[in-house]
Amino acid sequence: METRASVAAQAEYAVADYGYDEEKRGATTGGHTEEGLEIANLRISGDIVSALAGRGITKLFPIQKAVLEPAMQGRDMFGRARTGTGKTLAFGIPIMDKIIEFNKKHGKGRNPLALVMAPTRELARQVEKEFQQSAPVLDTICVYGGTPISSQIRQLDYGVDVAVGTPGRIIDLIKRSALNLSEVQFVVLDEADQMLSVGFAEDVDVILERLPHKRQTMMFSATRPTWIRELVKKHMNNPTIIDLVGESDQKLADGITLYSISSDIYGKASIISPLITEHAKGGKCIVFTQTKRDADRLAYAMARNLRCEALHGDISQSQRERTLSGFRDGHFNVLVATDVASRGLDIPNVDLVIHYELPNTSETFVHRSGRTGRAGKKGTAILMYTQDQSRAVRVIERDVGCKFTELPKIAVEGGAADMFSGMGGGGRFGMRESRFGDTGFGRSGSRGDYGSGRSGGNRSSGFGRSDGYGGSSSSSRDGYGGSGSGRFGSGGYRSGNFGSHGGDRGFGNFGSGRPSGFGGNQSSRSSRGFGEFGSGRSGGYGDNRSTQSSGGFGGFNSSRFGGRSADNRIADD
Numbered sequence: 116m117e118t119r120a121s122v123a124a125q126a127e128y129a130v131a132d133y134g135y136d137e138e139k140r141g142a143t144t145g146g147h148t149e150e151g152l153e154i155a156n157l158r159i160s161g162d163i164v165s166a167l168a169g170r171g172i173t174k175l176f177p178i179q180k181a182v183l184e185p186a187m188q189g190r191d192m193f194g195r196a197r198t199g200t201g202k203t204l205a206f207g208i209p210i211m212d213k214i215i216e217f218n219k220k221h222g223k224g225r226n227p228l229a230l231v232m233a234p235t236r237e238l239a240r241q242v243e244k245e246f247q248q249s250a251p252v253l254d255t256i257c258v259y260g261g262t263p264i265s266s267q268i269r270q271l272d273y274g275v276d277v278a279v280g281t282p283g284r285i286i287d288l289i290k291r292s293a294l295n296l297s298e299v300q301f302v303v304l305d306e307a308d309q310m311l312s313v314g315f316a317e318d319v320d321v322i323l324e325r326l327p328h329k330r331q332t333m334m335f336s337a338t339r340p341t342w343i344r345e346l347v348k349k350h351m352n353n354p355t356i357i358d359l360v361g362e363s364d365q366k367l368a369d370g371i372t373l374y375s376i377s378s379d380i381y382g383k384a385s386i387i388s389p390l391i392t393e394h395a396k397g398g399k400c401i402v403f404t405q406t407k408r409d410a411d412r413l414a415y416a417m418a419r420n421l422r423c424e425a426l427h428g429d430i431s432q433s434q435r436e437r438t439l440s441g442f443r444d445g446h447f448n449v450l451v452a453t454d455v456a457s458r459g460l461d462i463p464n465v466d467l468v469i470h471y472e473l474p475n476t477s478e479t480f481v482h483r484s485g486r487t488g489r490a491g492k493k494g495t496a497i498l499m500y501t502q503d504q505s506r507a508v509r510v511i512e513r514d515v516g517c518k519f520t521e522l523p524k525i526a527v528e529g530g531a532a533d534m535f536s537g538m539g540g541g542g543r544f545g546m547r548e549s550r551f552g553d554t555g556f557g558r559s560g561s562r563g564d565y566g567s568g569r570s571g572g573n574r575s576s577g578f579g580r581s582d583g584y585g586g587s588s589s590s591s592r593d594g595y596g597g598s599g600s601g602r603f604g605s606g607g608y609r610s611g612n613f614g615s616h617g618g619d620r621g622f623g624n625f626g627s628g629r630p631s632g633f634g635g636n637q638s639s640r641s642s643r644g645f646g647e648f649g650s651g652r653s654g655g656y657g658d659n660r661s662t663q664s665s666g667g668f669g670g671f672n673s674s675r676f677g678g679r680s681a682d683n684r685i686a687d688d
């Protein structure tokens with residue numbers, strides 16, 4: 116295959132060159148309502164319009180409409196929208212259109228003009244796929260760890276227009292001089308706050324440092340911790356803020372029906388199958404657990420009755436891909452996952468999400484639940500909780516602006532509660548001493564040979580990078596801390612809940628340990644909010660490193676439910 120020549124000199128002007136003029140403006144969103152949503156009327160590249168139409172995408176979703184004009188104008192942009200509302204194409208369409216136009220004028224170059232960074236491999240692959248399918252005329256690459264670097268180097272050498280990847284592998288490729296960022300004009304940080312939680316903060320900063328100064332930067336993030344505020348200050352130029360979630364709106368997509376169900380800790384395992392049967396009705400279901408080990412054990416146990424697989428960061432990359440494509444293609448219908456799957460993953464037609472264990476924060480609740488009800492479809496999310504977690508359930512309702520309908524109790528059949536016995540070390544789920552037996556399930560590559568999935572090594576470099584989700588500190592300044600919400604149970608209390616086996620994680624008795632307590636810090640309300648972006652004022656956005664206990668991106672109050680020991684952290688990628 117022929118390699119492409121560099122167009123460094125011209126690329127410098129890719130953003131400015133675009134010529135977003137009044138003519139285009141008239142055709143995009145300005146002043147138009149319904150008409151403005153029709154993609155065919157936008158005068159964006161015909162290649163994009165027809166590729167999108169081929170996928171059944173003919174009208175812009177609201178976030179896409181909101182982003183289009185500032186993005187076309189070359190503005191830096193910071194955005195937030197609900198899950199599954201089409202953020203990828205919101206930044207994708209303007210970037211693809213500009214690159215197509217630029218290539219028409221200058222010919223294709225060798226080095227990428229756009230760089231999209233995502234916190235997980237799965238998300239990176241998904242974003243690249245969205246680009247590929249929406250603009251087949253562009254050459255894209257997806258780079259992430261756990262797969263051979265040599266083929267990525269070869270592909271980069273042939274020439275690409277858009278590079279998508281996780282920061283770790285991007286740095287690797289830069290160091291090997293395989294990835295040349297000198298022509299990058301469009302940069303996107305997708306799920307930016309998750310970069311911090313999975314330990315990519317430093318890498319992201321290093322990469323942004325290396326990019327040309329003259330560029331357009333777009334960032335999407337559900338929250339705005341200190342790190343992100345610093346990043347924005349340092350690397351963005353007076354960004355336009357687009358917040359489609361707002362202060363008081365409910366944070367979930369409209370089509371998601373919410374239920375809660377109380378169960379004692381041993382009953383949970385036995386009611387999960389009836390719950391899935393009744394609410395997924397044969398469709399796809401994702402069950403979220405807190406730890407990788409729990410995901411394995413639950414998947415193993417449930418596989419007695421249901422076609423089901425586990426997904427987490429200890430599973431090899433190739434197996435993860437097989438598992439995901441098997442789930443996508445309907446080879447099995449129940450995926451048991453840690454929070455590695457809670458953000459960004461776009462699996463069509465997931466009917467049901469079950470929070471087998473409470474999420475660590477309200478925000479995680481939103482992201483997990485958002486795996487269903489995507490792209491305007493309907494879905495159901497069920498939160499399982501024990502009686503002593505009732506208060507945490509109310510906190511989620513308050514933070515997220517939602518209301519759970521409590522499901523009637525499901526009677527536990529005798530013996531069913533022991534469905535986990537006989538596994539591994541034989542103990543019961545959640546018993547401190549038993550700890551699920553450390554024999555594990557050693558699944559790598561052994562189960563479910565579904566469909567395609569790229570081949571590749573099992574190396575999991577880039578996994579489990581530093582921080583993990585949330586700190587384990589019990590300080591009240593830690594955590595996502597929304598304004599008016601403190602941490603719960605981070606102090607001395609630990610209930611013997613499911614999964615509280617390490618002794619120092621678990622959800623605690625909410626509110627009872629109370630150093631910071633529920634509802635603290637109301638006074639911070641004036642200093643949070645999206646609008647104050649870059650203003651240097653304090654407050655806002657909660658950060659698990661921050662010294663602030665207040666915040667919330669535009670009012671998202673994401674309480675934190677207890678700390679977790681490093682041993683159990685979720686940092687999968």
Ligand SMILES: Nc1ncnc2c1ncn2[C@@H]1O[C@H](COP(=O)(O)OP(=O)(O)OP(=O)(O)O)[C@@H](O)[C@H]1O
Pocket residue numbers: 171172173174175176179196197198199200201202203204458459460461485486489490
């Ligand atoms: N305008 C549109 N019309 C129809 N479908 C669309 C449109 N835009 C995006 N989609 C589809 O909607 C789904 C969700 O989009 P996407 O994954 O970009 O959502 P998201 O907002 O990034 O979600 P999350 O916050 O969960 O990552 C995708 O399958 C995408 O192809």
